[in-house]
Amino acid sequence: MAIKDFWRQLVGPHEPVSKEFEHMLMREVMRTELLRVKALIIVAIVIMFNISFVRVVFPGVEERIWRGINPNAIFLILTGFILFEWWVFRAIIHHLKLDQDVHALRRYVGVLIETSIPTLLLWLQIQSMGPVQALGFVMPLVYCIFIILSTLRLDFWLSAFTGFVAGAALFALAMYHKAPVSADAEPEVYYHLTRSLVLLACGILAGIVGVQLRRSFAASLRAATARDRITNLFGQHVSPQVVERLLLEGTSTGSDLRQVAVMFVDFRSFTAGARERSPQDVVERLDGAFAVLVEILDRHGGIVNKFLGDGFLALFGAPLQAEDPVHRAVAAGREMLDAMARINDGSSWPLRIGIGIHFGEVVAGNIGSPRRKEYTVIGDTVNFAARLEALNKEFGSQFLISSAVRDALGKDCPDAVSLGEVPIRGYEQPMSIWQLG
DSSP states (O other): OHHHHHHHHHHOOOOOOOHHHHHHHHHHHHHHHHHHHHHHHHHHHHHHHHHHHHHHHOHHHHHHHHTTOOTHHHHHHHHHHHHHHHHHHHHHHHHHHTTOOOOHHHHHHHHHHHHHHHHHHHHHHHHHHOHHHHHHSSHHHHHHHHHHHGGGGOOHHHHHHHHHHHHHHHHHHHHHTTOOSSTTSOOOHHHHHHHHHHHHHHHHHHHHHHHHHHHHHHHHHHHHHHHHHHHHHHOTTSOHHHHHHHHHHOOOSSOEEEEEEEEEEEEETHHHHHHTSOHHHHHHHHHHHHHHHHHHHHHTTOEEEEEOSSEEEEEESSSSOOSSHHHHHHHHHHHHHHHHHHHHTTOSSOOEEEEEEEEEEEEEEEEEOSSOEEEEEESHHHHHHHHHHHHHHHHTOSEEEEHHHHHHHGGGOTTOEEEEEEOOTTOSSOEEEEEOO
């Protein structure tokens, strides 16, 4: 059992993931495959350049290495290898455009073909240099390049297979040509087998590194998915600070009861002013005002739950718990009024806002169909806050709060003016309303 757990720790346990996540991970893996193919093409080009350089500058060295074998055969093999890798590169690009993964069998066939290139080159060197010199020269080390780059496949078994093919090919060549350790010694199976096992071990280690890289990719994708989910859930105007807290603390997928300060904001007589202006002017004016108001909400820890034409619904205390949500909401409302006064100064189209704040219990959670949900709050607290904001038109005011908000403020709100018991549409009994300047 201990060995099994250790193996699972090395290779990585199978974790259930969604199809969407698996699809994104597949695309990331294929992009790393593209990087691996580019690296192999560059290595082949560098080898061809070095051979050409030696041929021109040190022709005697070339003769001692190849001993009569035409190096053009090397160029032919490397050219074929480059063309093969270019075909692999184009195939991966094609699969990425189609959002399709490359079949596993094709990957294993690709490993077999790629890792056979050093085998062909080593076989040529054995023919020219002899088995002792060729197997002790640089070509067996070329297998390590393929093993190292196999980590970019992010697949343990493909890397291990690369190491196996390299080790098996090297051992087979040594045994076929009966290469001894030295010129006056008999061929040692143990010696060549040990070198091949080292290549296999390198493949296994490369596979473990690839698994760790895959885990890092998966963790990055999960973080990006969580951020996108939160951004889609709470809108583009959630402050960066709130997004960071949501990512750290997490959000509940169910519904729960919360004590929330609910704020409704609406632009007064906006429709009448919009009739006299072009649609572009209307959108630019509204966007400019919203940008200022939302920035104020961000600073006070509130979020815009939804925009309602020329107004919006803001929450303090949901989806994250907040200390003193009432004080935060009232402070934000006061700053909004001051900001609108500055915006209207010298403007040809002054805007007047109405604010209503109520504090109480709401049902907060993700509401909607199985395919489309949004985070929202439901309950009498929300309805009353909307009615409260609408009363600004009746009283000619801009900032109204409920008794629940007034009580929560305590002595911190000396300028609150009682408007008495006011009939509220949809409520049987009149309700106490307070006005803030």
